[in-house]
Amino acid sequence: xxxxxxxxxxxxxxxxxxxxxxxxxxxxxxxxxxxxxxxxxxxxxxxxxxxxxxxxxxxxxxxxxxxxxxxxxxxxxxxxxxxxxxxxxxxxxxxxxxxxxxxxxxxxxxxxxxxxxxxxxxxxxxxxxxxxxxxxxxxxxxxxxxxxxxxxxxxxxxxxxxxxxxxxxxxxxxxxxxxxxxxxxxxxxxxxxxxxxxxxxxxxxxxxxxxxxxxxxxxxxxxxxxxxxxxxxxxxxxxxxxxxxxxxxxxxxxxxxxxxxxxxxxxxxxxxxxxxxxxxxxxxxxxxxxxxxxxxxxxxx
Numbered sequence: 001x002x003x004x005x006x007x008x009x010x011x012x013x014x015x016x017x018x019x020x021x022x023x024x025x026x027x028x029x030x031x032x033x034x035x036x037x038x039x040x041x042x043x044x045x046x047x048x049x050x051x052x053x054x055x056x057x058x059x060x061x062x063x064x065x066x067x068x069x070x071x072x073x074x075x076x077x078x079x080x081x082x083x084x085x086x087x088x089x090x091x092x093x094x095x096x097x098x099x100x101x102x103x104x105x106x107x108x109x110x111x112x113x114x115x116x117x118x119x120x121x122x123x124x125x126x127x128x129x130x131x132x133x134x135x136x137x138x139x140x141x142x143x144x145x146x147x148x149x150x151x152x153x154x155x156x157x158x159x160x161x162x163x164x165x166x167x168x169x170x171x172x173x174x175x176x177x178x179x180x181x182x183x184x185x186x187x188x189x190x191x192x193x194x195x196x197x198x199x200x201x202x203x204x205x206x207x208x209x210x211x212x213x214x215x216x217x218x219x220x221x222x223x224x225x226x227x228x229x230x231x232x233x234x235x236x237x238x239x240x241x242x243x244x245x246x247x248x249x250x251x252x253x254x255x256x257x258x259x260x261x262x263x264x265x266x267x268x269x270x271x272x273x274x275x276x277x278x279x280x281x282x283x284x285x286x287x288x289x290x291x292x293x294x295x296x297x298x299x300x301x
Contacts, residue, residue, distance in 0.1 A: 039083050054087050056080040062116040063146050070127050071120065077113050081150050088157055104158035108299055111151065112165030112221075114198055117143055119170060119268070123191065140197035144205055151209070155216065161298055163282070163290075164206060165221040166199040168270075169228045174245045175267040185243070187231075199224055203291065210292070217298055220291045226281045230274060231263060237277060239263050246271060 038055050058075035060068030068074045075083070091100055121128045122139055130139060151162065170176060171191030182188040202220060209218040231242045239261055246262040247255040256262060265271040270278070281289040283296050293301070 039087070054084075056083050060116055060120055061113075062121060063113050063143050063150075064117050064121060064130070066128065066130075067117045067121040070124075077147070077150050081153050084154070085157065101158055105160045107159060108161050108163065108295065109154060109159045110163040110165065111147075111154075112223075113147060114143060114167050114202075115170060115268075118167070118191070118195060118198075119175065122194070123176075136194040137197055140194065140201050143198055144201040147202070148205055148209075151218075155213065160216040161301070162209075162216070162218045163221055163295060163298065164202060164218060166202055166223045167195045168223045169231065170195050172228070172231050172242075173268055174243065174264055177243055178267065196224065206291065217293070217301055219293060219295070219298055221282050222289050222291065223278060226278050226285075226289055227270065227274070230277060234263065239273070 038057075056075070058080065060071040060074040061076050061080065062068055063077050065076050065078065067076070088100075122130050122134075122136075125131045134142060147164075151164070154162075169187060169192050171182070171188035171193075176182075176188045176191050179188070181190075199222075206218045206220040209216070230237050230239065234240060234242050240258075241256075241261055242263045244262070245264045245266045246259045247253070247266050249266045259265070259271055260273045262271050263274055283294060285294050287293070
């Protein structure tokens with residue numbers, strides 16, 4: 001939720017270009033990708049490491065340029081895309097252009113952005129004016145239009161296979177529950193409602209892009225549905241704690257010993273156990289998890 005990523009991989013040409021999400025690390029492990037060096041390191045070293053992949057992740061980054069400004073320096077979605085363009089320029093000096101073009105078209109690009117635009121923007125009215133300027137539907141539509149602009153920029157670079165990750169039920173994360181605006185044992189319905197508006201708009205964008213660009217495939221990842229299912233049916237998945245974080249992530253704090261039983265690692269992010277479930281459902285799940293095809297099906301197209 002505090003990162004953003006795009007991962008590219010293809011047979012004999014494994015490469016990761018990460019634009020958002022810790023789930024990417026686990027997904028990369030499942031398909032044989034190495035851990036990716038940060039963009040700053042690859043540029044500092046003259047591009048030596050970029051053949052194995054690059055990580056563009058930035059804590060607190062969002063679709064909106066202003067998102068997360070109260071947390072300090074961060075790299076927005078648009079800037080991450082610019083950094084990706086820099087990487088392509090470096091690759092052009094190391095890889096035959098025809099091979100690069102072919103493999104970019106075969107690569108799988110995963111983008112997961114938007115959580116911070118709610119958690120670290122719209123839902124902080126004392127720090128950001130967006131909730132006064134835009135009603136929830138207008139804001140969701142604005143985010144998706146800005147999102148679309150960046151996706152089309154990536155498409156212009158030669159990428160053709162996209163998994164666009166939807167937002168999870170942010171009204172269920174400990175950060176939002178701690179504000180006391182939901183009855184005990186329930187999620188914050190208002191937050192989940194406005195997040196669903198973004199997801200609906202993003203799924204509609206997937207339909208539009210698939211119609212407009214028949215040389216490409218765009219897929220919507222239903223993170224909300226999968227995570228909500230885990231939270232509502234924890235015993236089915238082996239979890240016992242759904243509303244508290246395993247780790248306080250503060251000085252002198254001690255993480256829980258039974259982290260595999262927790263849905264949330266900290267007040268924002270799911271545990272590795274949950275991320276693995278989300279990844280498996282994206283890789284091989286039905287259209288209700290990954291629409292209109294899952295990741296494995298998309299990789300074979």
